[in-house]
Amino acid sequence: MFQSGDFVIGVDLGGTKILAAAFEIGKKGGIKRASGQVKRKTPAGEGPARLVETIAEAVESIAASMAAEPGSGVCRALGVAVPGPLDRAKGIVRYTPNLGLENYPLAAELSRRLNLPVTLENDVQSGVYGELKAGALRGKKQAVGIFVGTGIGGGIVIDGRLYRGATGSAGEIGHMIVHEGGALCGCGNYGCLEAHASRTALAKDAVALASAGKAPGMLKAAGVNFRKYRSSAFAEALSGKDAAIAKAVDRAAFWLGVGMANLVNILNPEAIVLGGGVVARFGKRYLDGASAAMRARLMPGLADSVQVLLSELGDLAVPAGAALMALEAVVGAEASPGTEVVDGDTGEGAPA
Amino acid sequence: MFQSGDFVIGVDLGGTKILAAAFEIGKKGGIKRASGQVKRKTPAGEGPARLVETIAEAVESIAASMAAEPGSGVCRALGVAVPGPLDRAKGIVRYTPNLGLENYPLAAELSRRLNLPVTLENDVQSGVYGELKAGALRGKKQAVGIFVGTGIGGGIVIDGRLYRGATGSAGEIGHMIVHEGGALCGCGNYGCLEAHASRTALAKDAVALASAGKAPGMLKAAGVNFRKYRSSAFAEALSGKDAAIAKAVDRAAFWLGVGMANLVNILNPEAIVLGGGVVARFGKRYLDGASAAMRARLMPGLADSVQVLLSELGDLAVPAGAALMALEAVVGAEASPGTEVVDGDTGEGAPA
Numbered sequence: 117m118f119q120s121g122d123f124v125i126g127v128d129l130g131g132t133k134i135l136a137a138a139f140e141i142g143k144k145g146g147i148k149r150a151s152g153q154v155k156r157k158t159p160a161g162e163g164p165a166r167l168v169e170t171i172a173e174a175v176e177s178i179a180a181s182m183a184a185e186p187g188s189g190v191c192r193a194l195g196v197a198v199p200g201p202l203d204r205a206k207g208i209v210r211y212t213p214n215l216g217l218e219n220y221p222l223a224a225e226l227s228r229r230l231n232l233p234v235t236l237e238n239d240v241q242s243g244v245y246g247e248l249k250a251g252a253l254r255g256k257k258q259a260v261g262i263f264v265g266t267g268i269g270g271g272i273v274i275d276g277r278l279y280r281g282a283t284g285s286a287g288e289i290g291h292m293i294v295h296e297g298g299a300l301c302g303c304g305n306y307g308c309l310e311a312h313a314s315r316t317a318l319a320k321d322a323v324a325l326a327s328a329g330k331a332p333g334m335l336k337a338a339g340v341n342f343r344k345y346r347s348s349a350f351a352e353a354l355s356g357k358d359a360a361i362a363k364a365v366d367r368a369a370f371w372l373g374v375g376m377a378n379l380v381n382i383l384n385p386e387a388i389v390l391g392g393g394v395v396a397r398f399g400k401r402y403l404d405g406a407s408a409a410m411r412a413r414l415m416p417g418l419a420d421s422v423q424v425l426l427s428e429l430g431d432l433a434v435p436a437g438a439a440l441m442a443l444e445a446v447v448g449a450e451a452s453p454g455t456e457v458v459d460g461d462t463g464e465g466a467p468a
Numbered sequence: 469m470f471q472s473g474d475f476v477i478g479v480d481l482g483g484t485k486i487l488a489a490a491f492e493i494g495k496k497g498g499i500k501r502a503s504g505q506v507k508r509k510t511p512a513g514e515g516p517a518r519l520v521e522t523i524a525e526a527v528e529s530i531a532a533s534m535a536a537e538p539g540s541g542v543c544r545a546l547g548v549a550v551p552g553p554l555d556r557a558k559g560i561v562r563y564t565p566n567l568g569l570e571n572y573p574l575a576a577e578l579s580r581r582l583n584l585p586v587t588l589e590n591d592v593q594s595g596v597y598g599e600l601k602a603g604a605l606r607g608k609k610q611a612v613g614i615f616v617g618t619g620i621g622g623g624i625v626i627d628g629r630l631y632r633g634a635t636g637s638a639g640e641i642g643h644m645i646v647h648e649g650g651a652l653c654g655c656g657n658y659g660c661l662e663a664h665a666s667r668t669a670l671a672k673d674a675v676a677l678a679s680a681g682k683a684p685g686m687l688k689a690a691g692v693n694f695r696k697y698r699s700s701a702f703a704e705a706l707s708g709k710d711a712a713i714a715k716a717v718d719r720a721a722f723w724l725g726v727g728m729a730n731l732v733n734i735l736n737p738e739a740i741v742l743g744g745g746v747v748a749r750f751g752k753r754y755l756d757g758a759s760a761a762m763r764a765r766l767m768p769g770l771a772d773s774v775q776v777l778l779s780e781l782g783d784l785a786v787p788a789g790a791a792l793m794a795l796e797a798v799v800g801a802e803a804s805p806g807t808e809v810v811d812g813d814t815g816e817g818a819p820a
Contacts, residue, residue: 422634
């Protein structure tokens with residue numbers, strides 16, 4: 117049903133940036149490595165029409181550059197990954213605190229504007245699906261994906277498929293309570309994993325340390341403006357040997373490990389894949405810290421049965437998963453059997 | 469393949485007692501209500517031979533009473549539920565701290581002694597399976613079972629089946645950390661759900677209160693002998709309006725609710741079933757406390773999607789699940805389609 121050269125586009129619609137990537141459709145279905153990608157700044161707070169236009173422009177831009185290649189085909193579908201709850205069947209975004217969408221028919225609007233079939237998916241579920249079909253979790257039957265960034269999201273793989281739960285909300289692992297009565301979480305509870313191990317949690321400690329003159333590297337990298345406490349600023353402070361920040365990062369890794377242990381004790385997966393900006397930039401010490409805290413808390417036998425893996429697709433995990441799901445919606449079935457590896461340029465945000 | 473009146477026996481091999489129950493096999497497969505049951509004191513610490521003999525005697529006793537009934541058939545299989553890790557395929561008990569078994573071929577020994585096909589299963593998994601096929605979880609697709617007693621065990625139902633995990637160890641929910649750095653757990657870690665919400669956790673507080681003269685009802689019911697701090701003694705203290713014990717029980721319910729919230733946020737089940745001695749005896753106030761703590765911690769939308777249910781089978785959940793699995797091993801497939809309700813005499817330990 118597809119011509120050689122036909123492709124599918126996946127979009128990661130984030131609070132600060134929009135990443136669109138095109139993936140050529142494989143001969144046996146599935147997707148090949150990313151053929152091109154573009155980034156746009158998210159026009160947050162400028163209304164839905166402006167957001168739709170920005171996404172559409174990014175998609176058209178990447179489609180145009182694909183069309184310029186010899187042997188190129190046409191774009192067959194668009195998958196958009198959204199940071200928030202949604203109604204997948206109806207293509208409606210329920211709400212997204214950072215984007216200002218509420219009960220908005222994003223799929224229909226984009227479909228009308230671009231004349232393409234459009235599917236919506238949760239961003240973390242897309243990322244885990246990308247890793248499952250074309251990344252670090254390829255071939256795994258029981259697995260967990262954890263994405264650490266501003267928040268912490270997760271996806272659960274059971275019998276080789278994304279597990280959705282009874283009402284499609286499974287995987288809220290960031291709000292698993294690991295320290296009841298502990299740090300205040302954005303959700304209003306205390307002691308959630310996200311409140312102790314996300315970049316936001318880390319930024320709360322780091323900005324106070326910097327402001328008090330105890331984290332000179334961090335102060336140099338980001339001042340005392342909380343919004344500048346991004347993963348890149350932390351990485352800069354760490355490379356500058358800021359001891360207080362190194363300690364705070366060690367602590368965040370510890371808490372991540374506690375959450376990982378809970379998931380392994382509950383679900384007994386064969387692998388955990390870690391992704392997201394924090395994981396990509398904090399390196400081996402962070403990963404080793406998380407793994408050590410996890411292993412110390414596993415029941416007998418479980419420590420030997422679980423692998424801790426790094427995201428293979430980096431920033432492309434989310435667009436790849438969204439693109440795959442859009443493709444599957446078009447062909448009406450799982451495109452998994454022939455899925456080929458996504459191993460193209462994974463962009464500046466990919467893990468080293 | 470079965471004659472009318474044929475039955476299957478399930479045994480709950482506990483640290484203090486052995487409960488054996490016979491279930492008539494239904495015409496379309498599955499089991500009918502329990503036709504008889506016997507209890508024996510567990511000969512703990514007297515060696516494997518004595519344990520095998522006690523189980524065998526209980527099974528023979530119940531089989532003999534079944535044979536005395538008009539229209540009775542024969543016992544077709546035995547399922548034994550064991551409190552500890554095991555190799556189901558080989559019928560070997562890996563270890564059971566309370567029973568003194570280590571890498572012991574319990575299935576083969578019982579099979580030889582009784583001339584019956586024997587299967588082994590974990591006790592909590594058996595209990596959840598019993599509730600799934602013949603109790604409170606009948607017809608549920610996504611669910612979680614939590615059994616609260618000396619420890620806390622769990623079973624996860626995905627797509628209507630018990631979820632085993634990658635190596636058969638899924639469901640160690642008692643060792644989910646809800647309060648890192650909190651109470652010392654029997655596993656050696658701090659802050660496990662079991663360390664805050666099990667009867668053992670409660671007994672630690674209660675015995676100290678009783679010893680200090682602050683829990684007169686508890687002191688009357690159980691003295692200061694830690695081993696007498698059973699669910700029945702707590703129930704007695706509560707019925708005697710021991711305020712300090714009521715407060716401790718409220719706190720245990722609170723922690724159970726925190727653990728339940730984590731499981732719902734992670735797995736998005738349609739139902740949670742609660743069972744075990746603690747749940748059976750502590751009543752509505754305990755359940756309401758746990759549910760309230762849970763609901764306060766759920767992500768938007770999840771609170772409306774989950775039911776909190778009480779075990780329907782009580783003490784018979786574990787034997788029923790073990791019996792069903794033994795039956796399925798004999799017929800070589802799931803006996804679920806024709807499973808009939810187990811609604812017979814549920815014995816003294818059943819919930820009110």
